[in-house]
Structure formats: structure tokens, C-alpha cells
Amino acid sequence: MASSPLILAALAKAALPTAKFKQARAIPRAGREPFSAAVLTDADGIQYVVREARGAKGNLFLATETHCLRAVKSSGTLPFRVPNLISETTTTSGRSLQILEFVYGATVTLEGLSAGDPLLRSIGLAVASIHNLNLDKIRASGVPEFSPADIRVSRTADLDRAASTGRIPAALLQRWESALEDLDLFRFQPAAVHGNVTTGSVLELDGSVSGVVGWSNLHIGDPAEDFVTFAANLDTEPLDAVKFAYFELREDADSNLAQRSTLYSELALATYLVNSLESGNTDDVEWATTELEILAKSVEDGSARVLSRVSFVQTYAIAPEPVEELVVIETTVITSETSETLDLSDLKTRPIELPTSSDDQLF
Secondary structure, X not given: OOOOHHHHHHHHHHHOOOOOEEEEEEXXXXXXXXXXXXXXXXXXXXXXXXXXXXXXXHHHHHHHHHHHHHHHHOOOOOOOEOOOEEEEEEOOOOOEEEEEEOOOOEEOOHHHOOOOOHHHHHHHHHHHHHHOOOHHHHHHOOOOEOOHHHHHHHHHHHHHHHHOOOOOOHHHHHHHHHHHHOHXXXXXXXXXXXXXXXXXXXXXXXOEEEEEOOOOOOEEEOHHHHHHHHHOOOOHHHHHHHHHHHHHHOOOOOOOHHHHHHHHHHHHHHHHHHHHHHHOOHHHHHHHHHHHHHHHHHHHOOOOOOOOOOOOOEEEOXXXXXXXXXXXXXEEEOOOOOOOOEEEOOOXXXXXXXXXXXXXXXX
């Protein structure tokens, strides 16, 4: 059972006796997580987030995210805020309790961003900064690590499970099998991956990323995983905008990142179908089946994104230097010095305004 904001505030007060919390407010999205959460405001107007696990699953979730946050903070500097753990304890009922600094910003609906939105560039740079975290330090923290081979095996297993349902159109099975068999498509350097860049994890203020939350899936793996939400969009321009900004900070990133993120987004739809069938959710099964049929038609008519590897190369023409002619008496010798053309590879809220009534006055 979820704890009310007032109960969470009382638990937070017990954990931080010197704190002077005055107001508390529930966090709507917390109802979908294995923990209860509330925003607390102290006498100085500073806001905090208190979270209490709802059971063993919640305890594991909070412990995992705390571990991941510590790994991030020890591995480099990021251009945005991440939650800072202030206090961690266990309640008398054996539930984990955390108090964190509140990260200001509005939740960004990633699926709703349109081409030309300046926030797309900020997101691309933010993702790049995550992938640029010190890999040795991330690895030393003990977060999960997956090689290109591991990922191919895992995705192939996902495909096999989906194929066994008999509900995947043949055009999609062939498309995904071909992509997974292409070893060159999976030639990439693993990086620190957030693993959950979706609506709810990215916050913005004044048109820029102000914070990133939801770090429980941090791991070392394929950078393409952090582009899946954009790859699932039928409009290719948002993905392109994020990708091009990303390459500003990661010029050595592989050229097939978009192809793999597209593949992962399509396989996620198949996995959703499998899970819906297993849970017996008829409505979700019908929805996933319809979406897969639409995707299959786009493959058949050639409008779907290409999954085969491509070479993403930008060519910058550099004007050759003037030819110098040397004339030697009695013998004419002509030399030239030229520069060849080079291929260079490659949500909004201010602090929450809490009610001023005395209904939720604390301590």
C-alpha cells in the first residue's frame, strides 16, 4: 500500500531530525513505481524528494538506483543535474527510505518533440555526455556490462520468442533476422548507457536539459539504446537532430547507431506483444498486432527506415593551396603542392508551487 505524503514527511523527519519540513505533496508518477514518493518543502523553500519502497521489489529498485547514481557521480562531470542522495535508511517495517535533492525541471514528452525544437539538440548533447563518462570508473562500480556479441544473442532470443507466437508478419521476421546476422552492423564501442531515456527521465528548463533522472538501468552497452524512443517515431527528423548534436561530442561514434536503435525499437514492439500474450491482456495484444502489421506494410512498400549498415560520412571540401611553380635556369622543373579533399567521419516548471493552506502544514 502506498504511503501518504504526510506519512512520508513524518518518516523523513525521523531520518533528518534537524529538518523543518513545512509542506508535502504527492508525485503522480510514483504510483507506477515500486515505491511511494512525495515532494517536501522546508522552511527555507528548499525542496526534497522522499521515497519509500513498497516491498522487497521496491527495496531492490532503490538500492540499484542508488548504486547507479554513485557510479555516475564518480565517473565524470555532466552538464545537467542528477539526483543527489541526502539520506538513506530503513524503516521499522523493513522498507528502504531515501531523501534526495529535488531536481528542478519539467518532464519532457520525448515522443511529442518536433523537428526544429532546440531541445532536441540539448538532448543529443546530454546523451553524448553520458556516453562520455569514464568507462573504467563505470566498470569498476560493477554495473552490468554487455558486449556487442552479448547484445546480438539477447536480441536474437527476443526475436525467437516473438516468432514463436506466430503473430509476427513474415516481412518483419526476415527484416530483423537479416539485421541481426549482419556482424558489421554491431561493430561499436560499448559506452556507459542510461538505458531509460524515455518520457519522464529528461527534465528541461528554458529550452535546455536541466536534469536526468531514472538511472536504475545504467549499464555498459550499446549507445544506440538511448536513442530508441526517437527511433520509434515515424518522423525521422527528431532522431536526426538528436543524432547530429550527439556526434558533436562523440565524433568517433559508429555510423550505424540509428540503424540499431531502429531495430531495437521494432523488437520492443514484438516483445510487448509477447508480454501481453503472457499476461492475457487482450486489448494490448490487439494494439501490438495492429502496430506490427502497420510496420510490416511500411517495410513492404519501402517506406520503413533502412536497417542495413550504411556509411555515415560527412565530406568537407577544402580548397587546394595554389600550385607553386619552380623554374630552374636551363631546366624547367615544375612541382605542385596540393591539399587533398579530406573525409572526416563522421519537462517546464519552476520550483513546484505548493498550496499555502494549512491542510498539509507539518512540524
